[in-house]
Amino acid sequence: MGMTQLQQLTGPVLRPGDPGYDAECRTQNLLTPLRPAIAVGAADVADVQAAVRYAAENKLPVAVRGGGHMQPYAAEGAVLVTLDRMAGVTVDAGRRTARVTGGARWQEVIDAAAKEGLAPMAGSSVTVGAIGYVLGGGQGPILARSYGYASDHVTSFDIVTADGVLRTVSGDDELFAALRGGKGNFGVVTAMEIELFPVTTVFAGSIYFPGSATAEVLRTWRDWAATLPVQATTSVAVQRLPPVEELPPPLRGAHVLSVRFAHLGTAEAGEALLAPMRAAAPALIDTVAEVPYKVAATLHNDPVDAMPYLDRSLGLSGLPGAALDKLIELTGPGTPIPLTSVEIRALGGAMDRPPATTDSVPSRGLPFQLFAFAVGADDLDGGHRRLERLMTAMLPWSDPKRRRMPNFLSTEEALDPQALSEVYGRELYERLRAVKRRYDPDTMFRMNHTIR
Ligand SMILES: Cc1cc2nc3c(=O)[nH]c(=O)nc-3n(C[C@H](O)[C@H](O)[C@H](O)COP(=O)(O)OP(=O)(O)OC[C@H]3O[C@@H](n4cnc5c(N)ncnc54)[C@H](O)[C@@H]3O)c2cc1C
Incomplete structure (x- = not known):
């Protein structure tokens, strides 16, 4: 297929220098331009x-x-398919289901x-792409412990x-199993059908504590x-x-702890x-209340605008006193590692439940995840160094099998095949490789967390 056929598409086909090329190539992370x-x-x-066949x-x-x-790669030399349209x-x-197509963000769903x-x-x-999210499992802040991973x-x-063929996969299909956790390795997912839950209101929000209370808050949170x-x-x-x-005065420019909480119930x-968490220390702001799900969905206050960011994560096998002491030493008042956010998610609950049919989420059974x-x-080297120091310092408490969520792999880790095979573990990685060989024998989809 030549360029001429590509020009007959319904959507635009753009080359560097064409009007609209830059807008088409935009990302949420300004450090990863395409x-x-x-x-x-x-x-x-x-x-x-047509785009896949042309490629x-x-x-x-x-x-x-x-x-x-x-987006771990700048996609140089590649055909980029964008799904906004x-x-x-x-x-x-x-049926309590939704059909989600193309690049729909969670907010739309x-x-x-x-x-x-x-x-x-x-x-x-809520600005994350719903399909991109689900391909990495999807670990949510509200329904996760009640219902498991989004990909379940x-x-x-x-x-x-x-090969350019459109397939619908479900049930016991090996490709369906690979897609639930295996990320963008197997093709372009154009649509998915997902279950919805009869949840209208949630008791949810954040309690912000001053950074001076880091030790009390972290210790109370772990036990609670x-x-x-x-x-x-x-x-x-x-x-x-x-x-x-945009931030209220007590939070503006402040060193704080944010305890996020969501409960399905009265x-x-x-x-x-x-109550026990609220009693840990005097709060700066406490937003926890019964709110519509739509409001609860933003309880992490994640940035909505595109910006430059670096991130890293680690699966933790537990949080014994020594691990908390290390975290307090590194993030507490007067600390040597001033990162924008160092977060621990408590996992477990339905996230430990086996999926109804085989999938590829490697993190079941992990009690905690660290994400920073x-x-x-301005200071990218410093940012990398600080993230590296934090992750290295917490390594003694990392999951012995190195499991963690594919969705939280950093763009740097995507370039490292060793990191990816560690995350999935040998058995699962071999299964994913077999499916990759079958559906993408020439590794055409390699601008992502690529299974080699
Ligand atoms: C601020 C923030 C908060 C986050 N919170 C969470 C969270 O709470 N839980 C969680 O699990 N993850 C979370 N993530 C991680 C997020 O789920 C992943 O980064 C996800 O891959 C983003 O999808 P996207 O479509 O927005 O990104 P994109 O950059 O568009 O895509 C990411 C990858 O997925 C592939 N991909 C995307 N769409 C498709 C498709 N339709 N077909 C084939 N491949 C596709 C791409 O090839 C690419 O490799 C968060 C990320 C950020 C930046």
Whole structure:
């Protein structure tokens, strides 16, 4: 297929220098700009198929952008397929499902589901692409401990594989198993069907404590999180918030801890569960209340605008006193590692439950996950160094099998095949390799966390 056929697509086909090329290549992380040889703004499945066939015939790699939060490569020399024009959400209230297409962000899915009194298993950031998220498992701040990983509640995917064929996969299909956790390795996913939950309000929010109370808050949180029922999901983050007008004065430019809490149940039950945590130290701000799911979905206060950021994560096998002491030493008052956010998520609950059919989420059974990020482009070396020091310092408490969520792999780790095989473990990695060999024998989809 020549360039001429590519010009007959419904969506735009753009080369460097063309008007609209830069906008088509935008990402949420300003440190990972895309510079593909050709950017295809796919308007429908036929456009995706044509772009993939063109890449195959010309031996070019294919990059995919949904929400644009996780682009490890600049896609140089590649055909980039963007999915914004195909973004859509159709809710079937009777079946409690949604069909999510293209690059729909979680916010669109949340809004469409809320109209029917339903909620999807969204993540902490509503600007993340719903399909990109689910391909990495998807560990959410509200429903995770009650219902598990988001990928546990996908019923089918539509995918254009390297041969340009559109396939619908579900049930026991090996490709369906690989897609739930295996990220963007197997093709361009054009649509998915997901289950929705009858959740309209949640008792949820954040309690912000001053950084001076780091030790009390972290110790209380660890003990308290262990007592929570599966209906409650929580995380704690030590943060250095920016000095911006949008934040209320006690938080503006402040060193704080944010304890996030979400409970499916009555406000009374939620209040009772939260009481010991609230008593840990005097709060600066406490937003926990009964709120619509849509409001609860932003309880992490993740940035909405595109910005430069670096991140790293580590699966933790536990949080004994020595691990907390180390974290306090590194993030407490007067600390040597000033990162924007150092977060621990308490996992467990339904996230430990085996999936209904085989999948590829490697992190089941992990009790905690550490995730840290640095914002800004002024001191990238410093940011990398600080993240590295934190992760190295916490290594003694990392999961012995090195398991963790594919969704939280840093862009640097994507370039390291060793890191990826460690995350999945040998058996699962070999299974993913077999599926990769079958559906993408020439490794056309290699602009991501690539299975080699
Ligand atoms: C602020 C923030 C908060 C986050 N919170 C959470 C969280 O709470 N829980 C969690 O699990 N994860 C979380 N993540 C991680 C997030 O789920 C991943 O970064 C995810 O890959 C982003 O998807 P995207 O579509 O926005 O990104 P993109 O950069 O568009 O895509 C990311 C990767 O997925 C592939 N991909 C995306 N869409 C498709 C598709 N349709 N077909 C084939 N491949 C595709 C791409 O090839 C690429 O490799 C968070 C990330 C950020 C930046």
